[in-house]
Amino acid sequence: MNHAEQINQLFQAAQSGDLANLQLLLASHPEFTNTENQDGLTPLGYASHYGQAGAVRLLLEHGADVNALSHSKISFIPSNTALHAALAGERSPEVIQLLLEHGASTSILDSDGQYALHSAAFHTDQIELIEMLLQHGADPNALNSAGQTALDISLERGNTSTASCLRAAVTAHQQ
Template structure:
């Protein structure tokens, strides 16, 4: 058990350092690490996506990381969510978002706060490119959060005017 914990720690340390070669080496030795959460309940894929490390996200996917796995976050300010949610809340890398979506990431999975990836995008960014990627993959515009809000209402509240304008057009 202790060795497994050390391997998870080593994987996350390599991931945080952006060391793709070390990540690949660890995953080749122990492929199950691709879906093993750290002590905070975060998956390697969600963490790499949050940091915007496209090459490491690809390496994790190549080694069997589940793109729709929901984390079990024990950090109060981080909801349990998917790598897609984490990427949007983090660096918002268009390439990582495209990569996740191209490997079947579902934009309609709800996180522990009741938000889909579209809700997260409406909250975190005014980049319409992210919004469009999610919509192109079937994100539901009318989906309500756990608090009963739409992505449009969230975007308006956050002052994300460009995103709000696109969402308004979708609801007409």
């Protein structure tokens, strides 16, 4: 099996949660942990997007950079961190908590100019995820590159539960 095929196999294992194959590939090729695929995506971002908590945990144990910014070559996928990818994908609370516990920063902009809290406000009306991000230092008053707060985005998207949670966070942050 050539290098490209091994990388492809690694990403398939990360996507599907095939921990045995992922472990085997990482043990024999530790350099693959932070290697991007042909689309410029990272294994950790891939596993995070697909909500594969076991794969995320294994990649982190093997030294995956939790704050690595991918270099996406796919027009509709911004270059982003694993946290952004998790919020745009399956939005697994377990994955998001794992990333945050391993030091995922809430203050990194993706290539679309969005912080993690903005991504969450856009993609979900799950208060649990918003609260996790706020508990790990997300600034409810931060402006994205378009000059919007996460509250602005949640209101625009009609995510009313998220908007209520963010409104309370903004008020608490001002006191």
